[in-house]
Amino acid sequence: MKVGIALLEKLNIYFDNAATTPALALGEFGGGNPSSPHGLGIQAERALGAARSGIACVLGCSPGEVVFTSGGTESNNLAILGFALANKRRDLEVFAEAWEHPSVLEPVRAAKNMGICGGRMICFSHVSHETGDIRDISAAARAAKKNYPDAVVFVDGVQGFCKEYVCLDDVDLYSFSGHKIHGGSGVGGLYVRNGLRLIPAMYGGGQEGGLRAGTENVSGIVRMAEAAKVLGGALSDNRKRVSDVKAKMMELLDELPDVHINAMGEDVSPYILNMSFIGIRGETLVHILSEKGVYVSMGAACRSRSKKKSALEEMGFCVERAQSAVRFSFSHMNTVQEAEIAKEVVSKSVAEMRRVLGGRGA
Amino acid sequence: MLLVKYGEISLRKGNRAHFEHQVLDAIRARIKGAVGGGYVHVKREQGRFLVENAEGDLDVAMILPRIKHVFGITDFCYALKTKVRDIDSLSMIGRDFFVGCGFSDVTFKVETKRSDKNYPMTSTEISTEIGAKIFDSGFQVDLHRPDKTLMVEIRNDVYFYIESEKGVGGLPYGSSGRGVLLLSGGFDSPVAGYLMARRGVEIIAAYFHSPPFVSERALDKVRDLASELSKYTGRVKLYNIPFTEIQLFLKENVSEVKLTIFLKRAMLHVASQLAEQEKALCLITGDSVGQVASQTVHSLAAMDSAAKLPVLRPLAAMDKQIIIDIAREIGTHDISIRPYEDCCTVFVAKHPENKPNKGAVEGIEARFAKELAELVIKALESAEVYSV
Numbered sequence: 092m093k094v095g096i097a098l099l100e101k102l103n104i105y106f107d108n109a110a111t112t113p114a115l116a117l118g119e120f121g122g123g124n125p126s127s128p129h130g131l132g133i134q135a136e137r138a139l140g141a142a143r144s145g146i147a148c149v150l151g152c153s154p155g156e157v158v159f160t161s162g163g164t165e166s167n168n169l170a171i172l173g174f175a176l177a178n179k180r181r182d183l184e185v186f187a188e189a190w191e192h193p194s195v196l197e198p199v200r201a202a203k204n205m206g207i208c209g210g211r212m213i214c215f216s217h218v219s220h221e222t223g224d225i226r227d228i229s230a231a232a233r234a235a236k237k238n239y240p241d242a243v244v245f246v247d248g249v250q251g252f253c254k255e256y257v258c259l260d261d262v263d264l265y266s267f268s269g270h271k272i273h274g275g276s277g278v279g280g281l282y283v284r285n286g287l288r289l290i291p292a293m294y295g296g297g298q299e300g301g302l303r304a305g306t307e308n309v310s311g312i313v314r315m316a317e318a319a320k321v322l323g324g325a326l327s328d329n330r331k332r333v334s335d336v337k338a339k340m341m342e343l344l345d346e347l348p349d350v351h352i353n354a355m356g357e358d359v360s361p362y363i364l365n366m367s368f369i370g371i372r373g374e375t376l377v378h379i380l381s382e383k384g385v386y387v388s389m390g391a392a393c394r395s396r397s398k399k400k401s402a403l404e405e406m407g408f409c410v411e412r413a414q415s416a417v418r419f420s421f422s423h424m425n426t427v428q429e430a431e432i433a434k435e436v437v438s439k440s441v442a443e444m445r446r447v448l449g450g451r452g453a
Numbered sequence: 454m455l456l457v458k459y460g461e462i463s464l465r466k467g468n469r470a471h472f473e474h475q476v477l478d479a480i481r482a483r484i485k486g487a488v489g490g491g492y493v494h495v496k497r498e499q500g501r502f503l504v505e506n507a508e509g510d511l512d513v514a515m516i517l518p519r520i521k522h523v524f525g526i527t528d529f530c531y532a533l534k535t536k537v538r539d540i541d542s543l544s545m546i547g548r549d550f551f552v553g554c555g556f557s558d559v560t561f562k563v564e565t566k567r568s569d570k571n572y573p574m575t576s577t578e579i580s581t582e583i584g585a586k587i588f589d590s591g592f593q594v595d596l597h598r599p600d601k602t603l604m605v606e607i608r609n610d611v612y613f614y615i616e617s618e619k620g621v622g623g624l625p626y627g628s629s630g631r632g633v634l635l636l637s638g639g640f641d642s643p644v645a646g647y648l649m650a651r652r653g654v655e656i657i658a659a660y661f662h663s664p665p666f667v668s669e670r671a672l673d674k675v676r677d678l679a680s681e682l683s684k685y686t687g688r689v690k691l692y693n694i695p696f697t698e699i700q701l702f703l704k705e706n707v708s709e710v711k712l713t714i715f716l717k718r719a720m721l722h723v724a725s726q727l728a729e730q731e732k733a734l735c736l737i738t739g740d741s742v743g744q745v746a747s748q749t750v751h752s753l754a755a756m757d758s759a760a761k762l763p764v765l766r767p768l769a770a771m772d773k774q775i776i777i778d779i780a781r782e783i784g785t786h787d788i789s790i791r792p793y794e795d796c797c798t799v800f801v802a803k804h805p806e807n808k809p810n811k812g813a814v815e816g817i818e819a820r821f822a823k824e825l826a827e828l829v830i831k832a833l834e835s836a837e838v839y840s841v
Contacts, residue, residue, distance in 0.1 A: 378665030447701050 102384030102436070104429045106340075109220055109250060109363055109420030110388055114275040117317045120310035126296060135309050142316035149323035150257050150265065152282055158299045159312050162279035163249040164194040165292070166266030169281055169302065170245045171195065173289030174212055174264070175202040187214040190221060190402035195247050211242045217251030217265075221402045221418065222354045223363025225255060232261035243287065249279075253322040254330070254362050263287050269311060273422070274318030278311035322423070329423035334361040336421050339430035346438050353416055355406055364419040365403075367412045368441045370448065376417050379440045385433050388418050454505035454534060455513050456614045457520070460527035460622060468628075473497055475625035476525040480504070482687070483519045503532070517618065522685045524651050525628075526620030530604075533613045540574060540582050543611060548586040550613050551603050560595035561587060565605040572607050579605060621651060626686050629653030631733040632765065633724045636660050636691070638674045641739030641768055643682060643785040644776050648767040649737050650686050657731050658682075658689055658841075659724050661696035670791075677788045679841040685783070690731075693837040694723055699828045706821050709802040713747040714809050718759035718818065722829045725761040730833070736760055741768040741776065746807035755809040759818075 105113070123135035140154070147154040160166045171185070185199045195214055213235045218225050228251075232244040245264040248257065252267035259265060263284040270276035283289060283302065295304030322329065341364065344350050349369040368376060373389040380387055403413035419433075459476055477495060480502065484493050493506045493516065504520075505511050513531060521529070533550045537543060551561070563584040565576040574582070583605060588594055606612040634646040636658040650656050660675045672693060683689045696719075703715045724736050740748045747756075757764055768776055780786040818825070 372666075374668070375666050378668060382665055448704070 102432065104385045104425075104433045104436075106385065106387045106419040106421060106425065106429075106433060108422040108425075109271070109418065111270045111276065112273045112422050113424070114270070114314070115273040115318050115321065117314050120313045123309070124306055125309060126298065126306065138313050139307055139309055142312045145316040145320050146267075146280060149253060149319050150259060150267075150282055152259055153285065155300070156282055156285055158281045158283055158302050159307055160279050160281055160299075160303055161277055161308070162270070163247075163266055163268035164279075165303075166249075166268070166279050166281040167192070167194040167247055168198045169289065169292045170264040170266060170283075171198040171212070171214070172202055173292060173302070174243055174245070174287075176290035177288045184211045185214065186212070189400075189405040190219070191216055192220055192247060192249070211239055212245055213239070213242050214245045214247065216247040216249075217257075218248075218255060218360045218363070219355075220250050220363075222365045222406070223250075223360035223420075224355045225251070225358045225360050227358075228262055228265075229258040229260040232263075236261055248282075250360070250363070253319050253326065254360065256326065259284075269315035269318070272315070272318050272322050273424075274315035275311055278308050278315045280315075325423070330361055332423050333421045333425070335427050336425045336430045337361045337364050337419075339427050340364055340366075340419055340434055340437075343434055343437060346434075347441055350441075351412060353403055353406075353408055353412065362421050364421075366417055366419070367408075367415045368417065369411060369415050371441060371444050372414055373417045375444070376415075376437075376440065379444065380436060383436050383440065385436050388420070389416065454503060454509065454511050454532050455516060456530040456532040456612075457502040457504060457526055457620075458528040458530065458616075459501070459525050459620075461525075461624065472525070472625050472628055475628055476523060477502060479523045479525075479626060479687075480520050483523065484516060505534075509534070521618070522621055523626075524621060524623040524653065524685065525625040527622050528616050528620055529618040530614040531617045532615075534610050535613075536610055538572070538611065540579065543579075543605075544583045544586040547583040547603060547605065547613055548590055551587050551592070551601075551615070552590055554601075554615055554617070556601055559600035560593045560598075561601045561603060562594060562596050562599040563587070563603045563605060565607065567607045569607050569609070579607070621685075623651035624653030626650060626653060627655040629655075630735070631655040631657060631731065632735040632737045633728045633731065633733045634658045634737040635720055635724055635739070636675055636678065637739070638671055638678065638789065638791070639739065640773075640777055640780050640786065640789045641741060641744075643678045643739075643789065644779045644783070645737055645739040645765075645767050646682055647685060647779070647783050647785075649765060650682065654735070654737070654765075656682065656686060656689055656737070657727070657733055658691045659694055659720075659727055660691060661694050661720055661723070663697045663700055664695075666697065666700075674788060674791050676839065676841055678785055679839075681783070681785050681788060683841055689841050691839045691841050692727060693839065694727075694832050695835050696720075696832060699723075699825070699832060702821075702824070702828055707817060710804065710806045711809060711814070711817070712802065713805050714752055714755055714814055715818065717747055717752075718756050718814070719825065719829065721756060721759040721764070722825070723832055725759070726829060726833050727836075728762055733762070735762050736764045738764060738766055739768055740766045741771055741773070744773065746805040749807050751808040751811075755811040755814045758811070758815060 120138055121134065123131035125132060125136040125139045143154040143157050146157050160169060187195055187199055191214065215226055215231060217228055228246050235242055235244055243263045244261060246262050248265045249268045249271055253272045259282060265282040268279035289302060291302045291304065293304045298304050298307055351367045353365040353367055377387055377389055401413045403416055404410060477497060480495050493504060493511065495502055495504050504516060517529060531554055535546055537546065563580040565579040567576045584594060601615055604614050629652055632649060632654045634642065634656050636642045636646060646656050646658065658679050662672055676691065679689045679691045699719050700716065703712060703719060707715050721736065728736060740753060743749055746752065777786060780789060
């Protein structure tokens with residue numbers, strides 16, 4: 092099917108699903124505080140329990156190992172700072188690559204600054220938010236523990252949860268977020284291996300096994316668990332759908348010169364496609380596409396403004412490539428038709444931009 | 454009540470009444486919206502304004518922040534008016550007023566002006582009498598360099614006042630004609646706009662937008678900056694002028710190292726046209742000599758022939774730190790630090806030319822002057838206007 096881009100109404104193609112995903116229309120939760128003694132409270136407690144079991148089922152852990160939080164960032168903070176505080180009296184060694192997400196790197200830095208570092212922790216992401224590179228987490232965890240038997244392995248699972256199969260063997264901590272899986276924002280969670288001691292981030296009524304005090308966001312948690320159930324159940328079907336979308340976009344490689352795919356390894360998530368269109372700044376292309384109704388993001392959105400090197404540069408890509416990087420990220424709700432249209436829009440925009448920028452001095 | 458003093462305006466002989474009314478209107482406009490202030494009136498009296506309400510219990514703390522930034526005002530004085538005339542009562546009132554201002558650990562003196570020459574004591578006698586009472590309350594006298602001076606004026610009524618807070622000075626807004634401010638998202642141009650506004654120039658702001666090279670958020674940022682300026686000036690007219698086409702045209706036609714100069718010349722072309730349309734008499738930029746390559750005196754010389762009107766550069770002689778300090782003071786700093794690029798930073802060469810030759814630049818521009826002029830008109834025609 093050939094689709095023209097001269098459509099009358101503005102396009103609305105959302106390829107920025109690694110930033111956030113539209114929430115699925117799911118049932119509303121009735122209300123009640125799970126800690127209340129009355130009937131409504133008991134209902135809420137049951138709903139919360141069911142949600143916890145649902146998530147545990149997706150992760151392959153026991154419900155008692157799931158702690159609900161306000162999102163991925165809080166989960167990562169709880170994992171890193173909670174661990175550092177719990178191991179205060181030992182020397183700290185935290186290993187995290189410089190291209191990890193700021194919600195991993197910043198707590199590590201904070202822990203070091205506060206001098207509360209202790210113990211040995213190894214952090215890595217399940218799926219890179221930049222390039223989509225997938226890590227075989229249990230194999231990596233096993234390897235890490237072989238070298239450092241006392242190490243604690245923390246996996247930032249935000250981009251992998253419900254999109255990749257999770258095997259938590261040898262993994263001690265695994266974070267996830269609701270709004271990356273169509274489950275609504277303001278909710279997330281952390282798998283904490285049974286027996287691992289963390290110091291809580293918040294004190295109060297002792298909710299979430301004492302690790303995260305404060306009345307649970309029951310409606311958010313219930314919705315996230317529903318979404319996890321839907322996505323987790325259709326994981327391989329979704330991967331196939333999304334792979335087709337990604338494959339369509341990857342045809343750009345053949346259609347345009349000077350286009351590169353940015354990834355460190357061979358095993359890359361079908362949900363993320365990081366491409367460089369040499370000669371055009373990623374930011375510029377993002378604006379052009381947004382003007383035309385195709386929503387994508389820069390390669391390194393979270394820290395594109397800081398003086399620090401971008402994540403892609405940290406991975407070893409050259410400046411030129413890092414600056415011209417654009418990240419397409421997909422969801423099972425995207426279609427190949429959308430990709431077809433988006434591809435054409437990108438192709439034309441890049442050609443046009445290269446033409447106008449191609450003058451003297453470019 | 455509050456006594457408001459204005460400085461330079463009183464020096465203007467012929468236009469004095471006009472200037473006074475401009476400040477008066479600005480004060481009135483700002484007080485009008487005061488919540489719970491009741492009816493506050495402002496009147497002109499003997500080279501200053503009195504702000505008071507009918508009950509005589511004006512909430513100065515509420516009024517002052519609203520009018521603190523009105524251009525043309527040099528000082529604000531807490532003041533008190535009384536009909537009492539006997540010296541014993543006046544001393545008590547004077548003392549209570551001084552103590553009530555809440556100063557601690559200050560030296561003072563009392564200065565009296567006796568317009569009513571029928572009053573039975575001399576100015577010095579009155580000052581001594583009242584000063585003695587304040588001295589008794591534990592304040593030290595310093596007749597030469599006092600921290601605070603209590604002024605006493607004997608007229609039909611008796612006034613007490615103390616200079617309490619400095620105004621921003623300058624001239625009433627709009628009294629010096631109109632200018633087009635080239636407003637970007639940086640630190641400098643909002644400060645330049647503020648400084649000229651303070652000298653009485655009414656500001657029309659022009660922002661050059663280059664989608665898709667800059668984010669839509671850069672426009673929001675400039676709107677927020679204009680809105681911050683409008684706190685001092687009242688509503689500001691902001692033109693959002695599409696600049697991409699001119700930018701790409703110039704990129705095609707001039708070498709990369711010279712591009713910035715030509716971009717700035719193009720902006721001056723557009724701003725000059727806009728000034729004509731808006732009946733403005735000058736252009737205002739945030740250039741500070743030597744700050745970047747396009748702000749060397751050579752560069753400024755090479756660009757000014759593009760302007761049809763004088764280009765005022767109030768920051769020309771200022772160091773960056775001073776500019777940033779002013780930006781902090783006027784509240785634009787925190788907006789300017791938001792990280793969006795402006796159109797000048799997009800195509801900048803690594804080492805742009807810093808000593809361009811005026812003749813050469815003009816010669817190059819002459820080659821495509823006609824096409825450029827068309828683009829300038831087109832840009833202005835498709836500009837959007839906001840009242841911020």
